[in-house]
Amino acid sequence: MARPQILKLAEVLAEIDMSRAAFYRMRARGQAPRLRKLPNGQIRVRRADLDDWWETCANAA
Known part of the structure; x- marks a missing residue:
């Protein structure tokens, strides 16, 4: 089954294993x-935005 092109926030949070509060703090810092x-x-x-973000995180580490 192909991955959906548009993800709900709950799906993103589950994939990156992060709480909603932590995600919004990261978003406020411009890092989401x-x-x-x-x-x-x-x-x-x-x-595509999530995959690009993951790549950026991997390169920063």
Whole structure:
């Protein structure tokens, strides 16, 4: 089964094994993957943005 192109925030948090609070602190520092806010207020992350963010984290370590 192919990975979805757009992920819910809960899916992202489960994949990166991080709490919502820690994710939002990281986001406030400008260190989170790019988020998309839907008109209904829900947040989504594109798979490509998450993969790029992971690559950046791996290169920084």
